Each structure stands twice: as structure tokens, then as C-alpha cells.
Amino acid sequence: MKxxxxxxxxxxxxxxxxxxxxxxxxxxxxAPDADAAWAVYFLSGEKPKRVVxxxxxxxxxxxxADVPDWLFEESYQAVGDLAETIAxxxxxxxxxxxESLAAWIEGRLLxxxxxxxxxxxxxxxxxxxDLDRPSRxxxxxxxxxxxxxxxxxxxxxxxxxxxxxxxxxxxxxxxxGAWTPTAASYxxxxxxxxxxxxxxxxxxYPFFLAHALDRTVEExxxxxxxxxxxxxxxxxxxxxxxxxxxxxxxxxxxxITDRFPELADLGTRLPDGTVVDGELLAWRDDRPLPFAxxxxxxxxxxxxxxxxxxxxxxxxxxxxxxxxxxxxxARPFEDRRAALAGLVEQVADSRFVLxxxxxxxxxxxxxxxxxxxxxxxxxxxxxKRRGSPYGAGRVKLGPGGEWWKWKVDLLSVDAVLVYAxxxxxxxxxxxxxxxxxxxxxxxxxxxxxxxxxxxDAEIREVDAFIRxxxxxxxxxxxxxxxxxxxxxxxxxxxxxxxHKSGIAVRFPRILxxxxxxxxxxxxxxDTLRRLLEAVPA
Amino acid sequence: xxxxxxxxxxxxxxxxxCEAGDFYVDPWRPVDRAVITHAHSDxxxxxxxxxxxxxxxxxxxxxxxGDISLDCVEYGDPVDLNGVRVSLHPAGHVLGSAQxxxxxxxxxxxxxxDYKLARDPTCRAFEPVRAHTFVTESTFGLPxxxxxxxxxxxxxxxxxxxxxxDAGRASVLxxxxxxxxxxxxxxxxxxxxxxxCHGAVETLNEAYRAAGVPLPPTLxxxxxxxxxxxxxxxxxxxxxxxxxxxxxxxxxxxxxxASGWMQLRGAxxxxxxxxxxxxxxxxxxxxxxxAIRESGAHRVFVTHGYVPVMVRWLTxxxxxxxxxxxxxxxxxxxxxxxxxxxxxxx
Ligand SMILES: [Zn+2]
Ligand SMILES: [Zn+2]
Numbered sequence: 001m002k003x004x005x006x007x008x009x010x011x012x013x014x015x016x017x018x019x020x021x022x023x024x025x026x027x028x029x030x031a032p033d034a035d036a037a038w039a040v041y042f043l044s045g046e047k048p049k050r051v052v053x054x055x056x057x058x059x060x061x062x063x064x065a066d067v068p069d070w071l072f073e074e075s076y077q078a079v080g081d082l083a084e085t086i087a088x089x090x091x092x093x094x095x096x097x098x099e100s101l102a103a104w105i106e107g108r109l110l111x112x113x114x115x116x117x118x119x120x121x122x123x124x125x126x127x128x129x130d131l132d133r134p135s136r137x138x139x140x141x142x143x144x145x146x147x148x149x150x151x152x153x154x155x156x157x158x159x160x161x162x163x164x165x166x167x168x169x170x171x172x173x174x175x176x177g178a179w180t181p182t183a184a185s186y187x188x189x190x191x192x193x194x195x196x197x198x199x200x201x202x203x204x205y206p207f208f209l210a211h212a213l214d215r216t217v218e219e220x221x222x223x224x225x226x227x228x229x230x231x232x233x234x235x236x237x238x239x240x241x242x243x244x245x246x247x248x249x250x251x252x253x254x255x256i257t258d259r260f261p262e263l264a265d266l267g268t269r270l271p272d273g274t275v276v277d278g279e280l281l282a283w284r285d286d287r288p289l290p291f292a293x294x295x296x297x298x299x300x301x302x303x304x305x306x307x308x309x310x311x312x313x314x315x316x317x318x319x320x321x322x323x324x325x326x327x328x329x330a331r332p333f334e335d336r337r338a339a340l341a342g343l344v345e346q347v348a349d350s351r352f353v354l355x356x357x358x359x360x361x362x363x364x365x366x367x368x369x370x371x372x373x374x375x376x377x378x379x380x381x382x383x384k385r386r387g388s389p390y391g392a393g394r395v396k397l398g399p400g401g402e403w404w405k406w407k408v409d410l411l412s413v414d415a416v417l418v419y420a421x422x423x424x425x426x427x428x429x430x431x432x433x434x435x436x437x438x439x440x441x442x443x444x445x446x447x448x449x450x451x452x453x454x455x456d457a458e459i460r461e462v463d464a465f466i467r468x469x470x471x472x473x474x475x476x477x478x479x480x481x482x483x484x485x486x487x488x489x490x491x492x493x494x495x496x497x498x499h500k501s502g503i504a505v506r507f508p509r510i511l512x513x514x515x516x517x518x519x520x521x522x523x524x525x526d527t528l529r530r531l532l533e534a535v536p537a
Numbered sequence: 538x539x540x541x542x543x544x545x546x547x548x549x550x551x552x553x554x555c556e557a558g559d560f561y562v563d564p565w566r567p568v569d570r571a572v573i574t575h576a577h578s579d580x581x582x583x584x585x586x587x588x589x590x591x592x593x594x595x596x597x598x599x600x601x602x603g604d605i606s607l608d609c610v611e612y613g614d615p616v617d618l619n620g621v622r623v624s625l626h627p628a629g630h631v632l633g634s635a636q637x638x639x640x641x642x643x644x645x646x647x648x649x650x651d652y653k654l655a656r657d658p659t660c661r662a663f664e665p666v667r668a669h670t671f672v673t674e675s676t677f678g679l680p681x682x683x684x685x686x687x688x689x690x691x692x693x694x695x696x697x698x699x700x701x702x703d704a705g706r707a708s709v710l711x712x713x714x715x716x717x718x719x720x721x722x723x724x725x726x727x728x729x730x731x732x733x734c735h736g737a738v739e740t741l742n743e744a745y746r747a748a749g750v751p752l753p754p755t756l757x758x759x760x761x762x763x764x765x766x767x768x769x770x771x772x773x774x775x776x777x778x779x780x781x782x783x784x785x786x787x788x789x790x791x792x793x794x795a796s797g798w799m800q801l802r803g804a805x806x807x808x809x810x811x812x813x814x815x816x817x818x819x820x821x822x823x824x825x826x827x828a829i830r831e832s833g834a835h836r837v838f839v840t841h842g843y844v845p846v847m848v849r850w851l852t853x854x855x856x857x858x859x860x861x862x863x864x865x866x867x868x869x870x871x872x873x874x875x876x877x878x879x880x881x882x883x
Contacts, residue, residue, distance in 0.1 A: 002872070012802065067680055068853065074846050075681045080803055088681035137802075382638055429803050456807065 003031060004039060004101045005135040011043075011149050020151055023511070028122045028241035033183035034102035040160060040189070041181035042142075042280035044153035048105070050145030052124065057144060058082065060121055064128070065089035073129040078429060080422060085141030087133050097130035097361065102183075154206075154392075164190035172206040172392055176257075196401050204238035204249040205275060205329065210382060210403035217363045217406065220383065227333060227386055228358040230378040231405055232316055233291050234281035239315060241267045241274045242322070248280075261303065261390060266351045271326030276317050276340065277390075278355065288355075288377050292494060314351045316346060318382075319390055329390035338392065373408045379491065380407035404433040410489030411505075411531055413523040414514055417484040418444055418465045421477045423451065424537040431466040431478070432459055434510070436488055438501070444482055447501040447528065448490065453510030462513075485517040485525055486510050493532050503528050545639060545646050546672070546838075548861050552647065553672070556619030560589075562648050564680045565864040572623060574650025575634035576601060577715065579865045589616065591625050593660075594633025596744035597715060612661065628652040629663030630818050631716030632745055638666050647832055648672040651865075654816065654824040656687045659719045659750050665831035673829055675842030676819040676866060677797050679851075684797070684821045691724035694814055702730050702769040707790035711810065714738045714775040716818050719745045719752060721795060722773060727753045730769030733761060735783065737775045758786060779810075796880060797821070829856075841866035 010023035018161065024043075028036055067089065079085040097109075108127060115123055122528075124143075131139055141147040156177060161168040174189050222224060236251040246267030248257040257264050260280065270276075282289035282297065293311040300307050304496045320340040321329050328336055344354045358381060360366035366381070373380050382405040391403075415436035423432030433451040437444035454462065471480040489511040496504035503525075546555050552564030560570035567584030574580050576597040581590075583602055590598055593608040593618040599605065612635065615624040625635035630651040637648040647668035683870055684690070694710070701708040712718045722742065725732055734742060734755045742755055753839050761767065767787050776794065778784065797817025798804040805813035820828060829837055829851065836857040839847045842862045851858035 012806065013813070015809070019811070065680065071680065071850060073844065075679050078679055079681055080799055084683060084802055088683070226654075423803075429801065430807070456809070 001101050001104045001131065001135050001138070002098050003027065004035065005132075008138055008149060009134055011151055017155065021155060021159055021162075022150070024156060025163055027029040028163045032100060032102070033186045034278045035182040036099050036160075037183055037186035038101050038105050039424065040175070040186065041158060041179070042276075043149060043151055043156045044175065046181075047145055047147045048109060050143070051109060052120065052143045052339070052421070054082065056120065057086065057124070057140070060089060060124055061086040062089060064125065077422070080429065083144060083146060083158055083454065085138050086140050087137040090128055090136065091191060093131055093136075094129045094270070096132070098128070103155070104139070105142070109139075111375075112143060120165055123516070138390070149228045158188060162444050166190070166193070168392065173203065176477075186487075198316055202240055202242060202245055202247045204240050204247070205252050205277075205327075205390075207236065207238070208391045208403060209251075210405045213404045213406045215385070217366070217383070223363050223366065225386055227384045228360070229318070229355045229357060229381045229382045230373065230376065231382045231407065232279040232281055232288065233377070234279045234288070234294060234316075234353070237263075237278060237280045237315070238321070239267055239270070239274075239276045239278070240261060240322075241270045241272060242325075250280075259298070259303070262308070262313050262351055263315055266315065266349055267346075269347055269349060271324065273322060274343070275320070275322035276343075277319040277321055280313055281316055282311035283316075283351070283353070284312060290377065290494065291492075301478075314353055315536045316353045316355045316357050321390060331389070332385055332387045333389075334386060348453055352475060370406060372407060374492070380405065382406070407491070410491060410509075410511070411493060411528055412487055412489040412511055413438060414517055414521065415448065415483050415488045416444055416482045416519045416522045417462075417466075417480055417486060418446055418482055419477055419479055420462075430463045432463070434462075434486075436486065436508075437482070438523050438528060440501075442523070445501045445525055447499065447503055448488055448505050448508040450508040450510050451486055453489075458513055482519045483521050485514040485519060487512050487514055493528065495532065501525060501528070503532060540795075541733060545641055545670070546648070548863070553861065553863065555618075555621060555639055555641075558618040558623065558639070560618050560623075561585075562637050563650065563863075563865065564591075570618070572637055572647065573598065574628065574637060575631055577631065577651065580650060589623070591633040591635045593748045594635075596747050597632065597741065600740065600744060610857055612664075614711075616871065626666045627659060627661035627664045629654060629657060632660045632719070632748055632750065634660060634716075636666055638668070644669055647675055647834070649828065651676070651819060652828065653820045654827060655684060655721050655817075655820075658723045659691060659716075659745060659752075663828070665828065667833045670836040670838065671829060671832040671834035672838040672840060672861065673825060673847075674819065674865070675825065675839050675844055675847040677817065677821050678825055678839070678843035678847040680822045682797060682800055682821045683823060684815060684817060687724075690814060690816050694721065694724070694793075694795070694816075695726045695729065697791070697812055697814075698725070698771045699729050701791045704754070705768045707767045707769075708771040708786040709784060709787060709790045709792040710773050710795060710814075711770055711776045711779055711792065712738075712773060712795040712816070713818070715741045716794060718742075718773050719750070720818075721816065722752050723750075725753060725771060730771065731756055731766055733758055733767070733770045733772040735772070735774035735778055737778075738773045738789065743776075758783075804883045 007023055007027045011020050014020060075089060076082060076085045114125055127139060135164050157172045158168045161171040170193055171189060185236040204493050209284035237247045240247040246264050247255060248260055250256050289311060297307055297311040317340050320336045323339050340530055341354050344352055358369055358371055370381050385402045385408055415438050418437045419435035420431040421433040423430055435446050436448050437446045465484055466478060466480050471479045471481055488508055490505035490508040494504050551561060551566040551568050554560045558574055561568045562572045563574055564571050565578040567583055569586045571585035571588050573588055573590040575655055576594045581598055588605050588607040590609060592611060595609050598607060612625055612627055615622050622640040624638045628634040628636045628650050629880060630653055636650060639646045642708050645668045647666045648673060649673050652663050682843055698708045703863055711753050712721055718738045719742060722732060732753060732755045739755060739757050742752055745752060772787060793809040793812035794810045795814040795816040796807050797815060797819055799813030800815045837851050838861045839864045840861045848858045848860050
């Protein structure tokens with residue numbers, strides 16, 4: 001447990017990918033298989049369900065720490081994280097145990113699920129008595145189902161692959177789907193590749209991800225080298241038809257076949273040994289419905305006929321990864337796309353659409369088309385290098401090929417800061433979550449919450465402003481004298497009767513501080529309404 | 538509405554004022570007579586006519602404030618100020634830091650200034666002083682702030698330095714130039730490599746040595762002719778050096794920040810350094826409680842830090858606790874980060 005706590009601290013302390021990779025390699029090079037298995041499991045985003053109710057944990061910790069409830073709450077407000085607050089407040093441990101991670105998880109954590117009341121409390125106290133502060137923090141995170149760490153599954157995959165001397169893609173594939181954290185499966189993860197591995201059924205390939213374009217399109221070279229498509233605003237999926245079964249996987253490696261019966265049905269019409277990479281969209285009359293329609297559907301527990309009818313799902317195909325049981329990812333992009341087009345035509349199902357190519361004679365022409373993106377209900381353009389293979393993960397350059405997201409410019413308005421709330425995690429002690437308002441007559445109407453886009457120095461400046469200009473406090477939220485103007489960008493705008501402003505914006509973020517503007521210079525609700533009219537829902 | 542105060546010390550726009558003795562303690566506006574607890578700039582400001590401070594604070598005070606009219610005293614030696622008996626007692630915060638004991642007509646107040654109870658070889662250890670009324674700081678006045686023992690903290694700093702030196706990488710340690718830096722330097726293991734100091738730190742090292750505090754040998758960067766020597770060095774720099782070109786000479790280095798705020802993961806991460814060492818010049822929560830208890834005071838005034846929390850807590854402990862809205866903790870002391878990182882204090 002201590003070793004894993006040290007790894008967690010090392011990963012948590014740095015933003016450098018190289019430093020994280022080095023820490024991971026060091027861990028996997030030395031950890032016992034059973035521990036490494038759990039480490040892979042947790043670090044790639046899996047976590048045990050909460051085994052102890054937060055309330056129970058909090059009450060017990062408060063009693064052990066012997067502080068009144070209000071002081072516990074003040075501490076929690078300052079720390080911003082319950083697991084950490086408890087780790088700091090508990091009395092010093094009485095024993096110095098160094099049981100393995102696997103022993104802690106299998107022997108102690110999972111056992112908590114069956115315990116109640118006194119037995120549960122006794123087990124929790126015994127655990128805390130055995131752990132030093134960093135390990136307690138980790139333990140608290142694990143038993144409350146709140147474990148998170150800033151590494152990507154891809155980085156963990158890479159570390160394991162490097163330690164085992166394997167191709168990261170192979171490790172990534174082995175990790176796909178429901179991977180069980182046992183010593184045996186960790187050994188299998190690190191084992192040399194065997195011939196039948198390709199014939200496993202159901203598992204998707206690692207998704208190839210695009211980067212946001214960080215240069216001018218001209219720098220990409222001649223437009224002839226590139227294939228452009230719309231960047232659809234739905235759920236990225238792989239439809240895997242293999243071994244007589246149909247599996248729909250989301251990019252988060254979540255199996256969502258049951259949520260989309262119409263695509264499961266579509267899968268049965270595809271030939272066995274097919275894997276399509278594409279975007280799942282709510283789709284009607286040859287065009288996408290707004291993302292909100294899909295969102296509502298995801299939120300529904302029961303897939304009634306009405307729900308299915310309100311947001312029928314379709315698959316817009318981007319790429320073909322497997323054809324007639326053969327992995328074709330290494331083939332040139334055009335070949336895969338031609339095969340996909342053939343498949344779409346052959347199946348002839350309105351729920352299966354080829355993502356259409358966007359063609360222009362030059363970059364300027366393409367830029368003009370990109371300007372229409374919002375009107376078409378897409379986020380912008382995808383640029384894929386012709387001839388490139390289908391890579392794994394977020395490969396930027398080199399032989400892995402290149403995919404770029406070329407999103408439309410944001411919509412923006414100048415708005416006034418009216419409420420502020422403390423941040424979470426590393427910003428728990430600062431006011432970093434802001435609510436912004438625009439004018440309706442002489443009244444300020446809140447319309448967006450945003451918490452990203454400022455530099456650390458700006459955040460400190462705004463934090464100091466908020467503390468000096470607080471009007472009222474409601475729990476963690478403060479209302480602030482409306483003086484500070486910021487430019488707020490967003491990717492979309494919709495009517496919303498649920499909001500006081502009657503408007504909901506999508507992906508709002510702070511573009512910059514407008515120190516040059518006074519509150520009176522901020523935009524009005526009418527400005528937002530005009531944007532709404534200019535942008536079809 | 539309260540009656541006009543007959544307290545020995547009261548809060549005025551200039552600062553904490555003793556009317557009977559006609560002097561101020563750590564005033565923030567220019568006054569005639571200022572008793573100074575220590576030379577951090579939020580407590581020792583410019584412009585007073587006469588200063589009174591501990592002898593060991595003289596070097597740093599003159600360095601900071603120039604040619605001031607300064608009376609120096611030893612710990613425990615009483616001074617008569619208009620019939621009020623004033624004496625200074627070790628606060629354990631930084632070199633020459635003092636608690637101010639004020640006695641008039643049998644009533645005793647002690648103003649703590651900033652203090653810590655942890656061991657620190659670079660300044661006299663905190664000594665409890667009995668008082669009717671105790672004025673305490675509260676920079677780390679939350680029970681989540683509990684420091685590890687000194688030797689453990691220093692071992693972790695040396696371990697980090699040693700690991701970097703073994704990897705041929707410089708170690709850059711950010712710490713407040715006055716007090717924190719010297720305490721760390723005194724605990725470093727010079728067998729690992731050279732100790733290099735930023736100019737702001739080295740100036741204070743000299744003041745410490747002049748006051749008779751032994752420190753291991755330190756170098757200015759300009760003393761190092763061969764840059765490859767930096768690969769085993771530890772460099773101490775004030776937090777303000779973060780992100781400046783001064784750091785370029787160290788090549789690929791690992792960095793760390795030493796502060797009590799590093800106790801919290803959020804602050805550690807926000808700081809953007811590789812490591813955070815929880816080393817503070819201030820008392821932790823248990824330290825604050827011990828100091829208050831050992832003062833024997835029934836009345837406690839709380840200044841800079843988690844004031845409302847401490848007032849409520851002490852009230853629940855049966856003390857007469859109140860707040861003083863001071864302007865301490867607003868500059869180069871560790872406490873100033875309270876505004877940015879800690880609670881709502883300062
Ligand atoms: Zn100080
Ligand atoms: Zn102070």
C-alpha cells in the first residue's frame with residue numbers, strides 16, 4: 001500500500017508526462033504481480049464502488065479526531081476534499097503496516113461491503129490505525145469510490161508495455177473491455193503475443209484520437225494531402241461485429257450496446273468480422289438532432305418507445321478497422337474509407353451513414369466551409385492525412401499518421417461576474433468557479449458557469465477581488481459586487497426554459513479578463529438572443 | 538455598542554496600541570514609538586520615529602529599514618515605557634523574534650507576534666509566558682495543520698536532494714528568504730553537495746552568521762565557476778524567483794517548495810513544483826493550542842489567520858476569545874499566502 005501511495009504522490013505531484021511515465025515504470029518494474037494488477041486497474045480509471053457511505057466515514061472520523069461538527073466542516077471547506085480532510089484530522093496511526101496493495105484491496109476493502117454498524121466501524125478504525133497519512137488518503141479515496149489520478153490509460157499502457165518490452169497497442173487491446181485485476185491477468189498482460197489473440201471476440205481497438213489544431217492549416221502542407229470531414233457532436237463509438245455477437249463500445253471503453261438497441265440491430269445486419277469506428281448521433285431526416293436530444297436520451301433509465309422516437313440513434317461511419325475478420329488498420333486511409341463506403345452501400349440502412357467528405361480546392365475554400373459548421377450542427381472539421389494508418393491513442397506526428405480537429409471559432413460575449421464558488425482538487429482553496437450574467441434592462445441575469453481559461457496568476461487576482469467584494473455568503477457560494485467583466489466563449493447556444501435567462505450555452509469558458517470594461521459595458525440578453533437566432537438549434 | 542475600552546491594548550487605525558505606555562506593537566502606520574516583534578515586513582514597517590526590538594533582530598531590521606532609531610534589548614530584560622513594564626521573550630519564529638509582555642498595574646498582556654513551537658537551531662526556542670490576556674496569531678489555525686517532527690521533515694529534504702544529486706540534477710528549493718531558508722540550510726547535509734543561495738537568501742545568511750548562528754558554508758551562484766557543480770547542488774531561492782531567468786543556470790533541475798501550506802494537496806499542486814515540503818515558521822494547530830494553554834490566559838485575542846475559527850473554538854473551550862482585525866500577514870511572511878491559499882483571513 002505504501003508503495004502505491006508513493007506512486008500516487010509522484011503522479012499527483014507532477015504535470016510532466018515524462019516524470020509520470022518514469023514513476024509508473026519504476027512501480028511496474030518492482031511491484032508484485034497482484035499489486036501491479038490492481039494498480040493497472042485503478043490507474044486506468046476503474047474504481048471500486050463506494051463500500052462505505054460517506055456519512056458513516058465522516059461521522060466516525062469526526063469522533064476519532066474529536067472535533068466538533070462545525071470545525072470538521074471548516075476544515076473540509078479549506079481542504080476541499082473529504083478523503084484528504086479525514087487523513088489530516090485523524091490521530092496518528094498506532095501501527096506501521098506494510099501489507100501489499102492486493103492484500104488491502106482483496107483482504108480488507110472488499111470485506112467492508114458486508115460489514116455494518118459496529119463491525120464496519122471496528123474495521124475502519126483498524127485500517128486507519130495501520131496507515132500513515134498518504135496511505136490513509138488513498139484508502140479513503142478507494143473506499144468512497146472517489147479514486148482519481150491524473151494519468152491517462154494510455155500512459156499506464158505505455159509504462160506496462162515498456163517494462164514488458166511489448167508493443168503498446170497490444171497491451172492496450174489486452175486491456176480493452178472488462179479486465180479483471182488478478183495476478184494471472186497481469187501476467188497475461190505482460191506475456192508475449194500469441195497467435196490466436198486476434199480472434200478474441202467483442203473487443204474494440206484502441207480509439208485513434210485527434211488533436212486540436214495547434215497551427216495554421218497552411219502549415220499542414222498541400223490540401224491534396226488531406227481528407228476533410230465534419231466533426232460531429234455525438235458519442236464516439238466502435239461497433240464490433242465478431243464471433244456472431246454485436247458490441248457497441250464508447251470511447252471510454254464502456255459497453256453501451258443495451259442503451260442503443262437500434263444500433264445493436266444494425267450490427268446484426270453487418271457481416272461477421274466487421275469493426276466500424278464512428279459517431280453515434282441522434283439522427284432524423286438525414287441530419288443530426290441537437291446534442292441535447294441525445295443527452296436527454298442518455299439520461300433516461302427506461303427506453304420507452306417515446307424516448308426512442310424522440311431521439312433515434314444512427315451511426316455515422318468514420319473508418320473501418322476490421323473487414324472480413326482482418327485487422328486493416330495499417331492500410332492507407334483511402335483504402336479503409338473505400339471499404340467503409342462499400343459496406344454502407346451494401347447494408348443500405350438509414351441508421352448507417354458514411355461521414356461525408358468535405359471538399360475544397362484550397363485551404364481558404366475549406367475555411368469558408370468550416371464557417372458553415374455551426375449552421376450544420378457540427379463542431380467544425382476533422383482533417384485526416386491521406387495514406388495514413390489508423391493509429392492508437394493520441395499520436396501527434398510521425399508514421400502513426402495525423403488527425404486534427406479544426407473546430408469553429410467560439411461564440412462570445414462580455415459578461416459580469418456575479419457569483420463565485422471554491423474550486424475542487426488542487427484549487428479547493430481558491431474561488432475558481434464563476435457564474436456570469438448579462439444585462440436585461442438594469443438587471444443582471446445569470447446565464448453561464450465557467451471555471452476554466454484563466455492563468456494561475458489571474459485566478460489569484462480574481463480570487464483576491466472576490467474576497468474583497470463579497471456581498472453575501474451562501475454556503476460555499478459568494479455573491480460578488482458586479483464589477484468584473486470577462487469575455488466568455490462557448491461552442492453553442494440553445495433555448496432553455498429551465499434557465500432564468502431562457503438560454504443555455506454549451507461548453508462555456510473564459511476567454512480573457514476584460515479589465516478595460518466596466519460592468520455597464522457588458523453585453524445584454526438581447527445580444528445572446530441574436531446569437532441564438534443566428535445559430536440554428 | 539461597547540463602552541470605551543479600558544483594555545491595556547486596543548486596536549486603532551495605526552495598529553495595536555498601548556495607551557498607558559503610549560506605544561504600539563508592530564504598527565502598520567508611522568507612529569512615534571513602535572515595539573517590533575520581528576523583522577518580517579508585515580510586522581516591521583518603515584516610518585516610525587523610534588523602534589524597540591530584540592538585539593538579534595537588529596541586523597535584519599537595519600538591512601531592511603535603513604538608518605532607523607532603534608533600541609535593542611535582551612530577552613527578559615524589562616524596559617519602562619511611561620510607567621508600563623515591557624519585556625521581550627523568545628517566540629521561536631525567526632532570528633530575534635519575540636513575544637511582547639506588557640505589564641501595568643498588575644495586569645499582564647502578552648502579544649505573541651508570529652511564533653512556532655517546533656525545534657529550530659537558528660533561533661531561540663519559544664518560551665511560554667504567563668498572561669491575563671494573550672494575543673495569538675492563527676496563520677495555521679485549523680486542525681488539518683499538524684506538522685511532522687523536525688528531523689523527519691529535514692530527512693525528507695535531504696533524501697530528495699540526494700536522489701537528485703545521484704541523478705546528476707540540481708535541486709531548487711523555494712523558501713522564504715528570511716527565517717525559513719536559514720532553518721532549512723542549518724538542517725541540510727553538506728556531504729551531499731554544495732549549497733548555493735540566491736542573493737536575497739545569502740544577505741540574510743550573513744545577518745544570521747553575524748548574530749552568531751552557525752550555518753554550513755553557502756555559495757552565491759557567482760562563486761561557482763564550473764557549472765557542472767550545480768548538478769549536485771541544492772539552490773535556495775525565494776518564491777519570487779520562481780519562473781525567472783536566475784534558474785536557467787541550473788539546467789534540468791527538480792524543484793520544491795517549503796511551506797506550511799504544502800500540507801494540503803490543492804496548494805501543493807497549484808504551486809507547480811515537483812515537491813512540497815511541509816516546513817513552517819508558524820505554529821501548527823496543536824502548537825497554537827499549547828501556547829494558548831501555557832499562557833494561562835483567560836482572555837485571548839486572535840490575529841491574522843483563521844480568526845473566526847479560532848475565536849469560536851476557544852470560546853467553546855471556555856475562554857473569552859475575540860478577534861483583532863490586524864494588517865499582519867500581508868507581505869513576505871509565510872502568512873501572506875493565507876489570502877491566496879488558505880481561508881478568508883488577512
Ligand atoms: Zn513573521
Ligand atoms: Zn505575521
